[in-house]
Amino acid sequence: MSLDTVIAPDPADLSEVTRAPGELAVSPEVADLLFLDAHSVNTFTDTAVPDELVHAAYDLLRWGPTAMNTVPLRLLLVRTPEARARLAAKMAPGNAERVLAAPLTIVAAADPEFHEHLTTLVPHLPGAREMFAGDAAKRDAMARTSALIQVGYLIVSLRAAGLHAGPMGGMDAAGIDAEFFAENGWKSLLVINVGTPSGPDAARPRAPRLEFGQVALSA
Amino acid sequence: MSLDTVIAPDPADLSEVTRAPGELAVSPEVADLLFLDAHSVNTFTDTAVPDELVHAAYDLLRWGPTAMNTVPLRLLLVRTPEARARLAAKMAPGNAERVLAAPLTIVAAADPEFHEHLTTLVPHLPGAREMFAGDAAKRDAMARTSALIQVGYLIVSLRAAGLHAGPMGGMDAAGIDAEFFAENGWKSLLVINVGTPSGPDAARPRAPRLEFGQVALSA
Numbered sequence: 305m306s307l308d309t310v311i312a313p314d315p316a317d318l319s320e321v322t323r324a325p326g327e328l329a330v331s332p333e334v335a336d337l338l339f340l341d342a343h344s345v346n347t348f349t350d351t352a353v354p355d356e357l358v359h360a361a362y363d364l365l366r367w368g369p370t371a372m373n374t375v376p377l378r379l380l381l382v383r384t385p386e387a388r389a390r391l392a393a394k395m396a397p398g399n400a401e402r403v404l405a406a407p408l409t410i411v412a413a414a415d416p417e418f419h420e421h422l423t424t425l426v427p428h429l430p431g432a433r434e435m436f437a438g439d440a441a442k443r444d445a446m447a448r449t450s451a452l453i454q455v456g457y458l459i460v461s462l463r464a465a466g467l468h469a470g471p472m473g474g475m476d477a478a479g480i481d482a483e484f485f486a487e488n489g490w491k492s493l494l495v496i497n498v499g500t501p502s503g504p505d506a507a508r509p510r511a512p513r514l515e516f517g518q519v520a521l522s523a
Numbered sequence: 524m525s526l527d528t529v530i531a532p533d534p535a536d537l538s539e540v541t542r543a544p545g546e547l548a549v550s551p552e553v554a555d556l557l558f559l560d561a562h563s564v565n566t567f568t569d570t571a572v573p574d575e576l577v578h579a580a581y582d583l584l585r586w587g588p589t590a591m592n593t594v595p596l597r598l599l600l601v602r603t604p605e606a607r608a609r610l611a612a613k614m615a616p617g618n619a620e621r622v623l624a625a626p627l628t629i630v631a632a633a634d635p636e637f638h639e640h641l642t643t644l645v646p647h648l649p650g651a652r653e654m655f656a657g658d659a660a661k662r663d664a665m666a667r668t669s670a671l672i673q674v675g676y677l678i679v680s681l682r683a684a685g686l687h688a689g690p691m692g693g694m695d696a697a698g699i700d701a702e703f704f705a706e707n708g709w710k711s712l713l714v715i716n717v718g719t720p721s722g723p724d725a726a727r728p729r730a731p732r733l734e735f736g737q738v739a740l741s742a
Binding site: 339365465 | 540541542546547548549553554556557559563575576577578579581583585586587588590591592594596598599602603609634640643644645646668671672675676677678679683684688690703712713727729730738739741742
């Protein structure tokens with residue numbers, strides 16, 4: 305054994321995308337579009353994002369599973385300069401400028417009043433609405449949990465609709481709720497700029513990820 | 524105007540999948556695979572689910588965005604009869620039987636110790652690990668939020684790997700954590716059976732969803 309072979313290799317570059325060819329049920333192009341070559345975008349062109357494209361994304365994401373089919377995710381589509389300024393005032397520095405410059409910003413929120421739709425949503429469970437009507441704390445927790453899972457579907461679905469997303473958690477969530485959701489009681493989860501990337505520098509270089517062996521255990 | 528035209532149409536069948544042809548950047552087949560024709564599966568064949576397929580799904584989902592690139596989702600892959608029985612004992616009735624019968628069950632969990640990886644994950648932010656080291660409550664909340672969004676990516680990615688998922692929230696989460704995660708501190712979020720559907724009755728008939736106009740507001 306030569307010395308060369310016992311020198312440890314450089315640690316793997318964890319920002320490098322690895323592909324498992326032939327193992328997926330989708331093409332490499334779809335894997336790229338939805339995950340491998342998709343980046344969180346910071347700067348967008350002025351190209352408008354019509355409601356129809358967000359609607360098309362919604363028509364995908366709405367079929368993703370949630371607890372008891374509660375589907376509590378709600379979307380506020382912010383486009384007017386006035387609403388944009390009100391939202392930017394509740395964002396962390398840096399994110400405020402991004403909100404002001406994006407063609408569309410979506411406030412993803414959870415609806416603790418989801419039970420009002422359960423007669424429609426779970427017709428096989430009579431009384432589902434009443435089961436939750438008296439327990440606001442339980443509804444808050446359930447709405448947040450399932451709506452966050454739906455945020456994952458939303459980001460993938462926006463990409464499937466050919467859009468790019470720049471999700472941001474740096475914000476005053478309670479301030480956004482007071483500013484926009486005082487009447488309907490929605491609880492903001494995340495703010496997502498949406499549109500077409502402004503160019504090759506619209507996203508940060510890919511940051512590393514953990515390897516399968518670092519996140520998965522077997523039992 | 525004849526009387527016919529002023530009679531309101533039947534309410535839309537909200538369990539019917541509507542397609543927006545031409546608006547998506549993915550084919551109808553991909554839209555079907557990932558969302559439109561995908562169902563939460565209750566009963567699976569005995570066909571084994573190799574780690575390689577879950578790994579392939581992970582190689583997609585890991586690129587999905589999370590707050591500060593914290594990527595706190597962790598996975599426990601349960602296959603042995605002994606582990607399966609320990610997990611089933613913490614599931615709600617009905618879900619326990621599903622865990623016992625599935626070829627693979629994944630416990631999706633959040634890792635509040637995610638900050639230990641931040642030196643690798645956010646090399647552009649020196650001191651990120653230390654920023655979180657003293658604030659376990661903040662880490663708990665951040666881990667849960669981002670890991671739930673990653674659960675959305677996971678379910679889509681399992682489908683992109685040709686697998687079918689049966690996510691279940693009916694469980695004793697604290698009991699699962701005590702049983703499996705006493706040492707590593709992971710917090711269970713959801714339990715997902717994974718495999719190949721046992722037949723046409725493996726999933727419940729499609730339940731309705733809300734329409735775009737019921738979930739989206741403009742400002």
